[in-house]
Amino acid sequence: MTDELTVVRAGFAPIKGTRHLAHDRVMLDAQGPVGDRGFALVSVDPEDPARGRVLRTVQNPLLVAVRAEVTGDRLEVELPGGETVSAEPAATGERITCDYWGRDVELELVDGPHAELFSSWLDRPVRLARARRGDVVFAGPVSLVTTASLHDLARHVDRDAVDPARFRPTLVVETDEPYAEDTWLGREIRVGEATLRIGVPIPRCAVIDIRPETGERDVRLLKTLATHRPLNRAGEPAFGVFAEVVVPGAVGG
Structure with a gap:
């Protein structure tokens, strides 16, 4: 059985490294969001x-x-x-x-x-x-973070909210339990018209400390995550998960 999740934000950046923008409609194919880092x-x-x-x-x-x-x-x-x-x-x-x-x-x-x-x-x-599709994409073609995990991180840094654009996710999906996505490995989920298969957690770097509007470092999210999230061999904390597209389709955010 494939579970369906509600997407609250969908986005990408057409030039690698530039502002990660939300879009009303994103098309997902086997290589991820169409237009991403072209x-x-x-x-x-x-x-x-x-x-x-x-x-x-x-x-x-x-x-x-x-x-x-x-x-x-x-x-x-x-x-x-x-x-x-x-x-x-x-x-x-x-x-x-x-x-x-x-x-x-x-x-x-x-x-x-x-x-x-x-x-x-x-x-x-x-x-x-x-760039050819997927050539300047790190690891999985789709990245996903959840609302509950974002709320939990905001609580840890004493903020009302954390802008999901800091994590540059393809999709933000609605959840009730923080970090429930850690248990989704191999699970298939439906988002809009598309179906995804969840992969491994995403290791994070200092980019998440950068304020999207200015490019300035303004909050220590990376250090905060490292205090309570699993670390990989390089000492990078996990936040969100990669995914691959099983069934292509449009997703609204």
Whole structure:
């Protein structure tokens, strides 16, 4: 029997590392949410232009304050102060091999005003690249956190609420018991039109301490989680679970 859960938020970021935005409707296929991390920012190796590195959010926290949305063929990027560019990324035919958390991914560099805006915001030269589905996704294609666990974490840090965008989840689902998702390994759940199979817990890093609106670290969620949540071998606390898509379909948040 497949259980059905209520989705209260569904979202993704079209450029890896930028603000995780909620969407009224997200389509899930075998590779996760359609439109998720279709682009990435890369730092090109000056000594070898054919190689580079995908920017990591934890090392570039200002990225999370940038809003990015795709409408049709146009990619719109907005900085916190309101400066905005909107254009269709132009294919260059250039391909670059980039390191992404210790593995090589091949990306296609694109032209447009976006790279200049990001370079100014981050105070370092970067290029915008198009990524194949799943290439700049860490571990599972879908990530899921629960309302009860978010409420429990808010209680631990003496806050009314914790913004789920800090955890960048594909889905936030409604639950009554904190961390009940820890027991869901292998379970199939229905969310909207889609069916998911729950996987392993998600290890967390310092990105969750970053305030999405500003890119500044403002609360020690990671340290708090480490006091009462299971840790992996790297000392990272678990919060939320990965999942794979068994039956594709649309999900509303």
